[in-house]
Amino acid sequence: MGRYVANRIAQSLVNILFITVLVFLLARATGDPADVFIDDSLPPEAAEAFRVRLGLDQPIYVQYWVFIKDLSRGDLGDSVRGHRPVTEMLVERLPATFSLALVAMGIAMVMGIPLGVLSAVYRGTVIDRAAKIVAFLGQSTPSFWLGIMLMLFFGVFFFQQGLPSLPISGRGGAATYILPSFTMGWFVVAGLVRLTRSSMLDVLDSDYVTMARAKGLNEKVVIWKHALRNAMIPVLTYSGLILGGFMNGSVVVEQVFAWPGVGRMALTAVSGRDYPVVQGVVIMIGVFYIVINLLVDILYVMIDPRIKYSNS
Amino acid sequence: MAQATGQPDAVIQVQTIPLHRRVRAGLVVLKRAPLIPMIILGVLLIFVAFAPLVATHDPVQNDIMNNLAPPSIANFLGTDQLGRDVYSRIVYGSRISLALSLLVIAIGGGAGIILGTVTGYLGGRADALVQRAVEAVLALPLILVALSFVFTFGFSFWNVVMILCPFVAARFARIVRGETLSTRERDYVALAKVIGAPTHRIVLKHILPNVFNTVVVISTLEVGHIILVESSLSFLGVGIPPPKPAWGLMVAEGRQFITSAYWISLFPGLAIMATVLSLNLFGDWLRDTMDPRRREL
Numbered sequence: 001m002g003r004y005v006a007n008r009i010a011q012s013l014v015n016i017l018f019i020t021v022l023v024f025l026l027a028r029a030t031g032d033p034a035d036v037f038i039d040d041s042l043p044p045e046a047a048e049a050f051r052v053r054l055g056l057d058q059p060i061y062v063q064y065w066v067f068i069k070d071l072s073r074g075d076l077g078d079s080v081r082g083h084r085p086v087t088e089m090l091v092e093r094l095p096a097t098f099s100l101a102l103v104a105m106g107i108a109m110v111m112g113i114p115l116g117v118l119s120a121v122y123r124g125t126v127i128d129r130a131a132k133i134v135a136f137l138g139q140s141t142p143s144f145w146l147g148i149m150l151m152l153f154f155g156v157f158f159f160q161q162g163l164p165s166l167p168i169s170g171r172g173g174a175a176t177y178i179l180p181s182f183t184m185g186w187f188v189v190a191g192l193v194r195l196t197r198s199s200m201l202d203v204l205d206s207d208y209v210t211m212a213r214a215k216g217l218n219e220k221v222v223i224w225k226h227a228l229r230n231a232m233i234p235v236l237t238y239s240g241l242i243l244g245g246f247m248n249g250s251v252v253v254e255q256v257f258a259w260p261g262v263g264r265m266a267l268t269a270v271s272g273r274d275y276p277v278v279q280g281v282v283i284m285i286g287v288f289y290i291v292i293n294l295l296v297d298i299l300y301v302m303i304d305p306r307i308k309y310s311n312s
Numbered sequence: 313m314a315q316a317t318g319q320p321d322a323v324i325q326v327q328t329i330p331l332h333r334r335v336r337a338g339l340v341v342l343k344r345a346p347l348i349p350m351i352i353l354g355v356l357l358i359f360v361a362f363a364p365l366v367a368t369h370d371p372v373q374n375d376i377m378n379n380l381a382p383p384s385i386a387n388f389l390g391t392d393q394l395g396r397d398v399y400s401r402i403v404y405g406s407r408i409s410l411a412l413s414l415l416v417i418a419i420g421g422g423a424g425i426i427l428g429t430v431t432g433y434l435g436g437r438a439d440a441l442v443q444r445a446v447e448a449v450l451a452l453p454l455i456l457v458a459l460s461f462v463f464t465f466g467f468s469f470w471n472v473v474m475i476l477c478p479f480v481a482a483r484f485a486r487i488v489r490g491e492t493l494s495t496r497e498r499d500y501v502a503l504a505k506v507i508g509a510p511t512h513r514i515v516l517k518h519i520l521p522n523v524f525n526t527v528v529v530i531s532t533l534e535v536g537h538i539i540l541v542e543s544s545l546s547f548l549g550v551g552i553p554p555p556k557p558a559w560g561l562m563v564a565e566g567r568q569f570i571t572s573a574y575w576i577s578l579f580p581g582l583a584i585m586a587t588v589l590s591l592n593l594f595g596d597w598l599r600d601t602m603d604p605r606r607r608e609l
Contacts, residue, residue: 011444011447012451014444014447014448015447015451018449018451018452022452022457022460023460026460026461026463026464027464029464029465136589136592136596137585137589139588139592140536140540140585140589140592142540142543142544142547142560142563142581142584142585142588143544144543144544144547144548144560144563144564145547145563145577145581145584145585146581148563148567148570149577149578149581151570152570152571152574156570156571247453248453248454248455248456249455251455251456251548252455252544252547252548255547255548256567263456266456267459267548267549267550270459270460270462270463270550271549273463275460275463278459278460278463281456282453282456282457282459282460285453285456286451286452286453286456289451289453290451293451
């Protein structure tokens with residue numbers, strides 16, 4: 001297991017390095033990044049002085065080294081538009097993105113896990129089929145469209161009918177979380193249903209479930225206590241991955257609901273030609289995703305000693 | 313050419329089934345495919361093939377006097393903010409989605425298949441290196457990377473293809489490599505090796521045909537996935553540039569008119585959902601049919 005963990009850590013470092021190289025090269029792929037700042041009217045000496053100040057006169061590997069050094073200190077540079085450190089802006093926006101992702105994950109689990117359990121217990125019945133349909137629908141719905149349709153129905157239509165409507169944009173009280181988090185969570189319900197179902201089917205076949213039944217335990221206790229507890233291991237680790245995925249998907253949902261998170265900030269930065277911000281968001285979310293994946297994998301081998309990993 | 317490699321291969325040549333019988337067998341199997349997804353995909357193919365005949369209007373022709381018109385006989389699904397016919401734009405939009413996904417599957421998927429089979433078969437350092445690269449690509453946040461890519465190179469049809477290819481290649485490479493690893497241990501591969509068949513021959517004749525079923529299944533599922541990602545990018549304004557009738561873009565354009573003209577966003581979104589759903593159902597059925605080992609319990 002030690003070797004497996006060491007390998008996973010090494011791979012994660014490679015992945016992080018890969019992201020940094022990628023965003024670093026992308027920034028320089030179309031030529032001189034200083035062009036964004038430098039006006040044509042500026043005298044050439046001043047422009048040159050500016051390049052020297054930004055370190056752009058150095059060879060590219062030196063620039064990358066400086067970039068990495070700054071990064072390791074948490075310095076992501078300054079925003080071109082906001083004239084503030086990108087790190088500061090990220091810290092400000094993160095709670096919105098993170099809280100939305102957590103609520104979305106909660107919603108997905110509340111919908112997906114019971115549905116998965118039921119479809120395993122009532123395998124081959126109408127319930128199983130219904131769960132399958134929900135799973136397929138979840139996987140096939142574009143979340144930006146689902147978000148707009150939910151806004152239209154629960155926000156606009158309800159309001160027009162004089163019914164209590166839901167807030168459709170911005171972040172405020174608990175009610176503002178309902179539509180965005182459902183939109184986000186809906187997409188992953190599918191994965192949760194399928195995983196819970198197959199995991200439950202495995203567990204329901206096992207000896208200790210037969211034993212529990214033989215002892216004359218109530219079937220409900222057997223399913224929801226004995227079986228589900230063990231079936232939850234892969235489901236919980238998968239939920240960790242979902243959280244990482246939500247951070248990536250946050251751009252879309254935040255854009256739809258005008259949610260003030262990092263995803264929306266990245267998109268605004270693209271249209272505002274503010275590369276340091278785009279770069280900062282990509283690196284931060286990328287690293288977050290990689291670290292979560294790593295933790296999930298390590299946790300998985302720790303929780304479930306039955307799992308053996310090959311090093312290849 | 314009486315080399316050691318040519319002759320024994322002829323000996324283990326399996327008798328091939330004539331093409332027409334294989335096609336007929338394929339059609340028999342296809343009859344059992346799920347009906348509704350097949351109909352939806354069929355309609356979609358008609359859209360793609362005969363767009364000028366099926367569409368009732370020019371998809372990019374503005375008709376500002378007739379903008380935001382609700383669905384009617386003249387405009388089945390209404391018109392958008394510039395008076396363009398929503399139905400005709402959906403019809404033409406199918407071409408964009410399909411062309412893009414096929415290109416990405418051909419380039420990215422093709423590269424992934426080659427990488428997966430060759431490195432999976434050879435093993436060793438090349439395999440380890442490609443594995444690391446595949447993992448690194450799959451760990452990237454796709455939409456955000458696409459944003460920074462678009463930031464640098466601007467947005468266009470080809471840029472979307474270029475962004476998606478590495479991701480699709482990585483997914484293909486990972487799955488195909490797994491299949492190759494198990495195929496590699498089969499007796500007939502060992503036999504081919506013993507009789508001295510060169511590597512490229514073993515990969516082409518013995519490994520590839522055995523991962524073919526898997527490739528067909530993941531290609532189907534990937535097309536759905538690609539359409540979803542492309543439409544998300546187009547929705548965000550960093551995918552297919554206007555005035556092209558990309559479905560995701562249409563949803564985005566209708567967003568600000570959602571209270572007065574819901575049809576502009578509703579129908580293109582339904583088109584995406586129906587297409588992806590059909591591809592997923594069809595792919596799932598294909599997997600059960602062609603690749604029983606990977607079937608869900």
